[in-house]
Amino acid sequence: MKEVETTHELDAPPWLRVETTLMNTARAMREAYDSRFAPLGLNLTQASLIAYLQQFGPITQTKCADHLRLGRANIGAIIDRLQERQLVERHPDAVDRRVWQVALSPLGHQLAAEVLAIDEVLRSEMRDGITRAERQALASVMTRLQANLLRASANTVG
Amino acid sequence: MKEVETTHELDAPPWLRVETTLMNTARAMREAYDSRFAPLGLNLTQASLIAYLQQFGPITQTKCADHLRLGRANIGAIIDRLQERQLVERHPDAVDRRVWQVALSPLGHQLAAEVLAIDEVLRSEMRDGITRAERQALASVMTRLQANLLRASANTVG
DNA sequence: GCCATATTGTATGTTGCTGTATAATATGCC
DNA sequence: GGCATATTATACAGCAACATACAATATGGC
Numbered sequence A, B: 001m002k003e004v005e006t007t008h009e010l011d012a013p014p015w016l017r018v019e020t021t022l023m024n025t026a027r028a029m030r031e032a033y034d035s036r037f038a039p040l041g042l043n044l045t046q047a048s049l050i051a052y053l054q055q056f057g058p059i060t061q062t063k064c065a066d067h068l069r070l071g072r073a074n075i076g077a078i079i080d081r082l083q084e085r086q087l088v089e090r091h092p093d094a095v096d097r098r099v100w101q102v103a104l105s106p107l108g109h110q111l112a113a114e115v116l117a118i119d120e121v122l123r124s125e126m127r128d129g130i131t132r133a134e135r136q137a138l139a140s141v142m143t144r145l146q147a148n149l150l151r152a153s154a155n156t157v158g
Numbered sequence C: 001g002c003c004a005t006a007t008t009g010t011a012t013g014t015t016g017c018t019g020t021a022t023a024a025t026a027t028g029c030c
Numbered sequence D: 001g002g003c004a005t006a007t008t009a010t011a012c013a014g015c016a017a018c019a020t021a022c023a024a025t026a027t028g029g030c
Helices: A017-040 A044-056 A061-068 A072-084 A106-127 A132-154 B017-040 B044-056 B061-068 B072-084 B106-127 B132-154
Strands: A088-092 A100-104 B088-092 B100-104
Touching: A017 A044, A017 A106, A017 B017, A017 B132, A044 A061, A044 A072, A044 A100, A044 A106, A061 A072, A061 A100, A072 A088, A100 A106, A106 B132, A132 B017, A132 B106, A132 B132, B017 B044, B017 B106, B044 B061, B044 B072, B044 B100, B044 B106, B061 B072, B061 B100, B072 B088, B100 B106
Parallel strands: none
Antiparallel strands: A088 A100, B088 B100
């Protein structure tokens, strides 16, 4: 009985095939981003939030949660941690006393520049050997795939 | 100052663009699978394990972990829960007293058939409006993307 | 056979996310 | 204005993954 290598990455088993490829790629992407952001003491989620704040200025926690597709409870904890590290600040809203306006601190702005630079580098590495046309085709197919998946989730009995 | 909708799915912001699309698609896929498997009381991870056991018979926990790309500690807990529900069984290995041979129970075999049927249905829904050529192109690009990402992770200072 | 090293599964603690419940506050109808 | 409803953020419990450390057992050099 020979030892068969069953966990080869790129010639996947007959079931859950395409799906596995896509999800493994997504996982690899998250890991690559996480390891690139690690020297800044950030993971992808935190870095994305910082980039978002950089772009859209002071903004509500709920907006942050929606953008990152996280729950409000979770985003609150994330902001707590960034706030402890002096990367973001919470300012009370001028008119709505329930909400915080979350903004980058000066230190956070510095870090945001590094985040964007790292993103740029990694994106260019990812593009290696992949043409613009291929990337556009990829995006097009994935958009349709995503639409199909949303319908599929909606059609579930639950 | 007009309210701008910033969380639109399909016209993404300039930073973290392609990445976001891919990772959101992966997330949508996991959610779709999870909601389809929910009536069986399973999530995608558990269903994948069951399908794997169905295909490859009694097998070691470490093999399961490698296949699903999970840690050994985690897979042990997963198997614990499936075992409590009488879906899988742990048999001692004939020659190596450290290892368990994990196998589907009769009940687990019944469930495996349902898992594969659900997978088949969802896969066909996902293919809707996407040609075979497009799917192959998608796989090809993602394979290269994944290779780039592995190189990128390896090239991290950490 | 004996000992160093590797491997398997488990225990334990941490992280990141979820869902539900709750308090404070806004909003809209009357 | 007063009250039902919605919305914002937080508190808390739970889950699934991770990393690390460990005990039991195998394996291989000698």
